[in-house]
Amino acid sequence: MDLITLKQKMDECHYIYDDTLATVLTVALNLGRPLLIEGAAGVGKTEIAKVMSSALDRDLVRLQCYEGLDESKALYEWNYQKQLLSIQVNMNEADKEKLTKDLFSDEYLLERPLLKSIRSEKPVVLLIDEIDKADEEFEAFLLELLSEMQVTIPEVGTVKAKSIPFVVLTSNRARPLSEALRRRCAYLYIEYPDLEKELAIIRAKLPHVDDRLSAQVALAVQKLRSTEAILKKPSIAETLDWTAALDALGIRELTPDALRQTAGFILKNAEDLAVLQEEDPEVLTHHHHHHDCGCGGDCGGHHHG
Amino acid sequence: MAEPDVYLEKLSYFSRMLRLHGMAVSPKETEDAAVILTQLGFEDRNQVKTALRTVFAKSREEQITFDQVFDGFFLSEEAIRQQAREAMEREAEQARQRQIAEEDLRNLEFTEDQREAYAAMSEEKRKKLRDIKNKYGGGTDRSPDIYSNLIHSVFAKAILEQQMMMENAGLGGEDIDPEVGLLYRDISAFSDTEIPRAISIIQGITRQINGELTAKRNKSGHSGQLDFRKTIRKGLETGGSFYRLKHRKKRQRRKHLVLLCDVSGSMIQFSEFALRFIQSLNQVSDSSRVFLFSEELFEADPFSLQNMDLFRSLVRDSGLYGKGTDLGTALERISAMRPAVLNGSTTLLILSDTKTIDQPRAIQALLEAKRLTGRVIWLNPIPESKWQYLKSVQTFAALCAMVPCSTLRELANACRRLTAS
Known part of the structure; x- marks a missing residue:
């Protein structure tokens, strides 16, 4: 998408922007890079993701980070209760192999925001909000997703993205983000409006x-x-x-x-x-x-x- | 505007320039920059700058570096002319001043350095010098030593001032982002209006450091002991089977800190900031004791350290304010305290600019304190670039770990180091 089209779309959303912001967004979109936005609280970092979702006419998938956020909350989790029930119900089934295999299929997989965003048929806007609140571990885990657009689930294998989401990360600079994460992103710093x-x-x-x-x-x-x-x-x-x-x-x-x-x-x-x-x-x-x-x-x- | 090919070639030079300025620029980024520039075109200088900044700079600090490098590298035509004109004017002005200086100093023996310094001096100072010359000039024959010593001392001061101005000019960055500026500036030079801002920066940084520590602790794994209660509880969610085992956390050992703060005239502002910093690192230590000293030693209670006003009045009431510095006595008295303040599990932090009376005694006392404690760390508010000129700094640096912390940023790094080990 070129700069002029993007500006038109943002105008349609009644969003107020300056040339810098429009250029940065175009660059991030065209390079397919995640966009890391930093700035003080309340300058409108999250708003950018929302506007992009309506300007690009995509769904917004939001992941709010917090201390202790882990893969099971961000990526996927097995529906353990359902698996247990299934074992009970199918106890007398002859084909044990198939039963085991079934237990780790899509049916029992609980999609969390990250997995949802890359398995969506239509591309979405993925907002990873306040990444500085999450632990460093989680940040490291994001690297695979952001650079390769794929995730690895041990029981299933590697899940490749069906569509490439436009990723927006926001940070209040509560702690410094790792160099590795920064390197993979386009960077935007916003200040309070004049x-x-x-x-x-x-x-x-x-x-x-x-x-x-x-x-x-x-x-x-x-x-x-x-x-x-x-x-x-x-x-x-x-x-x-x-x-x-x-x-x-x-x-x-x-x-x-x-x-x-x-x-x-x-x-x-x-x-x-x-x-x-x-x-x-x-x-x-x-x-x-x-x-x-x-x-x-x-x-x-x-x-x- | 030049041809795209020319610009793309320049782009690789530009990447190299960025690397020279300490930014990590990968070939992939240069490639991305090339892609985006061919898409956006080169017509609009601001647009090109924004686009490249988005690709290359990865933090607020890097953005500032980037802007400087960009503005120096991709000059517009007028800017080049303007710079050339300014440089020529500057040259001419300097030559003129040098000539005046030659006239003034015709009869005197001066080194090249001193002549340069004279040329760069303000008219006011030169007049002062000339006055001295006129006043005592007649008597140079009688006492040439006194006269030349006087002149030389004036010069020494002028040269030093000019050097310091040049160093300060090199700092930059302040106009662009006030917050970044404050981080890089000398703490003792903060003005009263900047202090609230600086305090909120400190709060931000300590929150950051505390966050890092929590993250590290959470990550540092378990002690190997099973936590039965938590495991059973978690098991209830999954029908009683122990799906995930829970372990007890490793116990954190905290350190005992003993802070020895110099609160003599020049040090008080720095000590305030440093104390504030260390106090707010709640994870560092649960039992710290703070001693203030100038010529005397005085223990500060935690209550009076809570805010600046209390701290200042404490320093004034204790009679420490406005006196000289005697590190030796302070250290001797701490070492001699019973029950012992310094023992194997304490870390002694000294906040001082190394200017003390009776240095040999201070060295002895420091060695003794070092023998008593686990480790001694010296936080020095003098910028590291000036250490080489100061003998006392070198002497003490050889005896213990000395960390520079003239700016909030360095102070933050020092605190981070403190918590790391």
Whole structure:
């Protein structure tokens, strides 16, 4: 798929992107390489996989990683109960060989996300979310899948992919990933969107919200993110939640009061809320007027009709 | 734009350049880059850069290296001209300054180095030098030694400053990603506004290290003993047959850490950060004792290490602040403590920049402490590149394991080493 087609498809999904992202996605798609996305929490890493699934019109298969994730949860497991029952039922069968063979057939195989994604007839988008949460062991195990697009199941043999999935891995950099895994992937690092992009996202996702409010929210979020004292930076999803909440409350203007009342939607821990209380809310809510009025910030946030 | 063939040939040179800059680039990646470039075309410089970066760079740090190499390698035409122009202007300016310097220094005996240094000095400093010359110049005949010594000492300082500026300029990376920048910068040079950011980085890194340790422990297998309760329980899921056996985990031995922190004037910021780091490594040790020293020795209780304000006020109250450093006394007193603080199962960590009074005594005390403990590790906040110039660093480095940790990144690596063995 070329760059222009991909851009068209993403436009159809109302997804806001920049040229870098579009290029990176095209490169990963055309090389058939898995895409490793890193960045802070809440910058929209997972969203990319979702958008790709609808842009490419493929199913999304998702594997959420966590500490202790192993093959039986990620790849396959034998349905042991069913096997036991089958043994009981067929106890008097004459052909023992066949019975044993049957026990390790597809019928008793429980497909987990990884196996499902490569055995699917139609190609899918495989999202391996938060790979940094999984153990190193699991990472090593992924290597075979990612580079050869096949997995080995001892009782069955090697299962080759019927279709090649587009693999997206995300990581919060909670621990460094192995070199071997990195080498097999195309790499993308994303940062929080700038004001313009964030505003575009709000407009695209919440078209019914007053434009003025959206602009105020976007600006306030940018300020919050750049405040050093705030430890958990607001994510894009939180920006959207906040905007929706303000809109639902019938607030048309982001005043210091409105900000204080709804701060819980954007800041999620007590320390950060305390920082907000200390900060002058005027700075967050009214600063953008200064750009227009040219008063150099002395106007104290007067309103321009 | 040039022909594609030319560009593909350049691409292999480019891969080699990346390797020279420490990136692992396989032939497969060069091949991929070639494939993708023929598909995307070469018209849009930014697009080419993004595409190549996607293929070659595998981490945030590598992306920064990549950008530098790319910008240096694939120059646009204007950029080349611009650079040439700048270089010429710089040359001309330097020549002019050198000429002025020649004029100024006509009557004095100076080495080539010193002349260079003078040429690069700010006008303000030169004026100062000239003033000295004018003031005492008449008397050079009477006491030529004093005069030339004075001038030479001014020069020595200027040369050192210029060298340090050059070293700092080589660091780079800071403008691109503030987080990466903070990781690579000298800890004692952090400003107050950067400290909260640095602390959250530390939290991130310790979480990372703790995660690695947990993963390692989970992986490290079992002790060989069967865990009956868990096995039977797991067996219930599969109709009572013991489908999978469960074993007891190996017991983890934790170390006893004794930290000896230099909190004399220049060291306090570094000590704070290092302490914070080591304290938050919950897996490292369950019993650690922290001693602070300058001229005196003082044991810190865990409570006062919990945050920076408490720590600073503790240091101030204990009367250690603003004094010199006496490592020898501190070590002697720790070794002599009863009940014994140092024994075979302890690891002694020394956080200090090796500047101490009475070095011979400090060496004796260090040897004694080393005899008493399992091992001694020295965390040194002086950048490793400067060790060769400092005699005290070399002396102590010969006696125990010395680890550089001038930046958060190095500190993290040091902590990782601490937990590894």
